Structures are given as structure tokens and as C-alpha cells.
Amino acid sequence: MRKSLALATLATVAALTAAVFSQQFPLRQNVERLTLGPMRVEQVKDGLYVIRGPFLACGTRGCRPNGPDDGLIHEPGDVAARITPAGVILIDDKYPENVADVLDRLKSVTPLPVRYLLNSHHHGDHASGNANIREMGIDIIAHKNIRANFLRIKQPGEPNIVFADEAAVHLGGVEVQLLYLGRGHTNGDTVIYFPDLKAVHAGDLIIDGMPVTDYAGGGSALEFVKTIDKLLAIDFDTLIPGHGRVMTKDEVRAYKVRFETMNERMRDLVRRNVPKDQLQTLAQARTQLGLADLGWDNSVSTTAWLPSIGRYYDEIAAAR
Numbered sequence: 001m002r003k004s005l006a007l008a009t010l011a012t013v014a015a016l017t018a019a020v021f022s023q024q025f026p027l028r029q030n031v032e033r034l035t036l037g038p039m040r041v042e043q044v045k046d047g048l049y050v051i052r053g054p055f056l057a058c059g060t061r062g063c064r065p066n067g068p069d070d071g072l073i074h075e076p077g078d079v080a081a082r083i084t085p086a087g088v089i090l091i092d093d094k095y096p097e098n099v100a101d102v103l104d105r106l107k108s109v110t111p112l113p114v115r116y117l118l119n120s121h122h123h124g125d126h127a128s129g130n131a132n133i134r135e136m137g138i139d140i141i142a143h144k145n146i147r148a149n150f151l152r153i154k155q156p157g158e159p160n161i162v163f164a165d166e167a168a169v170h171l172g173g174v175e176v177q178l179l180y181l182g183r184g185h186t187n188g189d190t191v192i193y194f195p196d197l198k199a200v201h202a203g204d205l206i207i208d209g210m211p212v213t214d215y216a217g218g219g220s221a222l223e224f225v226k227t228i229d230k231l232l233a234i235d236f237d238t239l240i241p242g243h244g245r246v247m248t249k250d251e252v253r254a255y256k257v258r259f260e261t262m263n264e265r266m267r268d269l270v271r272r273n274v275p276k277d278q279l280q281t282l283a284q285a286r287t288q289l290g291l292a293d294l295g296w297d298n299s300v301s302t303t304a305w306l307p308s309i310g311r312y313y314d315e316i317a318a319a320r
């Protein structure tokens with residue numbers, strides 16, 4: 001009797017915990033509604049700004065001949081600017097054609113020059129403006145794998161100062177840290193931490209949409225969630241994502257829960273021997289992985305994620 005009562009109590013506690021958990025961390029993501037338009041600068045905290053946009057149809061570079069149009073509005077990577085009394089520390093720079101606009105938006109919040117550029121990762125929509133920045137004589141600091149990826153894909157503007165685990169820039173009495181927490185979206189994802197503001201720029205480790213694992217760029221879906229765990233161990237309350245709106249730490253926690261849920265669903269498909277070729281189309285992936293429940297069935301990055309689904313399946317299968 002006592003034992004069954006204890007079990008019943010345990011079951012109740014478990015049910016309650018699950019209910020509280022799903023309330024706190026809803027699986028469905030509320031994706032921001034965007035409208036087409038030019039780049040804009042928004043204050044995140046005192047001395048910290050995010051530069052978003054331009055907001056374009058089709059893809060991060062707009063509509064191109066034969067380019068896929070998913071009907072959504074896309075933007076190149078979020079740029080962050082930390083203003084110090086001695087100048088600006090810029091994080092990421094979008095595409096080369098965006099750099100002049102980024103610097104122009106920056107002028108609306110400070111007359112001070114950019115002193116350093118830091119990269120979150122090597123992808124063109126975040127860092128291919130590097131070549132323009134280097135031409136201005138500004139040093140670019142990044143993880144060594146980011147530089148290696150620039151050289152591997154022959155993308156101009158490779159960073160000229162590299163680090164392995166962590167680095168810090170001290171400028172005008174302000175400290176900005178660069179932290180390598182492990183693989184995820186690529187093998188070079190760097191979290192930029194603003195300790196005095198309890199804020200981070202997470203690059204594409206966190207985006208307002210489906211997380212994309214770039215296997216060719218050294219990414220890993222399994223390492224990804226571990227890296228987000230390490231990110232969550234940092235003392236921050238505000239996060240600038242790789243794409244999209246500024247987020248709270250609770251939203252980042254919920255993001256990780258959704259990612260783990262998707263990995264668990266992929267594990268289940270592998271366990272049930274569902275063949276990989278039944279996951280090739282968007283409709284199949286949506287159904288098999290329950291993407292609607294996760295809020296990622298029609299996000300800005302879902303079509304960019306789809307081509308990697310075979311390697312995602314292989315990674316989960318190999319780890320069993």
C-alpha cells in the first residue's frame with residue numbers, strides 16, 4: 001500500500017514536472033513576423049546594438065535566377081556593435097555589398113570608428129564582408145577553424161588574428177570575450193560574450209528558425225546541443241542570434257529542448273529502420289520529424305537545412 005502510494009506520488013510528480021516543463025519550454029517556436037525592408041539598427045543594451053536586414057524575399061541575397069523562393073523574408077546575419085569610449089568592436093559584417101550600409105547605420109549611433117572586427121563563423125552571409133573591412137586596415141579576430149574555413153572555400157578576407165580556446169579584446173575599459181565552446185553549426189562557432197552587459201552574440205548556434213548543421217563546414221548535430229549547453233552555462237540574460245530577433249535566455253533553453261527533441265525523433269527513425277530516402281523531400285521531413293510541433297516546418301532556414309538531412313541521419317545512425 002505504502003509502496004503503491006509512493007509510486008502514485010512519483011507518477012503525479014513526474015506528470016506535474018512534465019506539464020510545468022512544457023509550459024516553460026513550449027516546443028512550438030513563435031517565429032517573428034517580418035516585412036520586406038532595408039537594414040535597421042536597434043539598441044540591445046546600453047552600448048550594444050544589433051544591425052539587422054536588409055529584409056529580402058527568397059534568400060539572404062534576395063531573389064536570383066532559378067533561386068528557390070520559400071515565400072518567406074530572409075536577412076543576412078545579425079551584426080552586433082559594442083560601443084566603447086575608444087571605438088567600436090564589430091561582430092560580423094554580412095555580405096560585401098552590405099558593409100557600406102552596416103557602417104552607415106553604425107554612424108547613426110556613434111561617431112567613433114570601428115577598431116576590431118570579430119567573426120562568429122565563416123559563412124558568407126555573416127563574414128564575407130571581411131575583405132572590405134580588412135581593406136580599411138581593421139584587424140579581424142576569429143577562431144583558427146574560421147580562418148581555415150575561409151582558406152578552404154577560397155573566400156577572401158580571412159581573419160588575420162586567430163585563437164584556439166578563448167580570447168578577449170580590451171578597448172576603452174570594455175572587455176569583449178571570444179569563446180570557443182565546441183562544434184555545432186560549423187567547427188568554428190564562436191560565442192562573443194559581453195560580460196558587463198550579460199549579453200552574447202551566438203552566431204548561427206542560435207537562430208530564429210531551424211538550426212542548420214553545416215557538415216562540410218565541420219558541424220555536428222550531436223555536438224551542437226552540447227555546445228548550446230555550454231553556452232547556457234554563461235552568465236547572460238540577452239542573446240543576439242545569427243539571424244532574427246534578440247532572445248531571452250529562456251528562449252535559448254527552449255531552443256535546446258526542441259533540438260534535443262528533433263535528435264530524439266531522428267534516433268527513433270533510425271531505430272525503426274526508416275530508410276534515409278524517405279526523408280528527402282520537405283513534406284517527408286516535416287512528417288517524419290514532426291517539424292510543425294517544433295515550429296520549424298516553415299522557418300527561414302528550413303529549406304537551407306533540408307539538403308543536410310542525409311548526413312544528419314548518418315550521424316545519428318553512426319552514434320547508436
Ligand SMILES: [Zn+2]
Binds near residue numbers: 185
Ligand atoms: Zn551560418
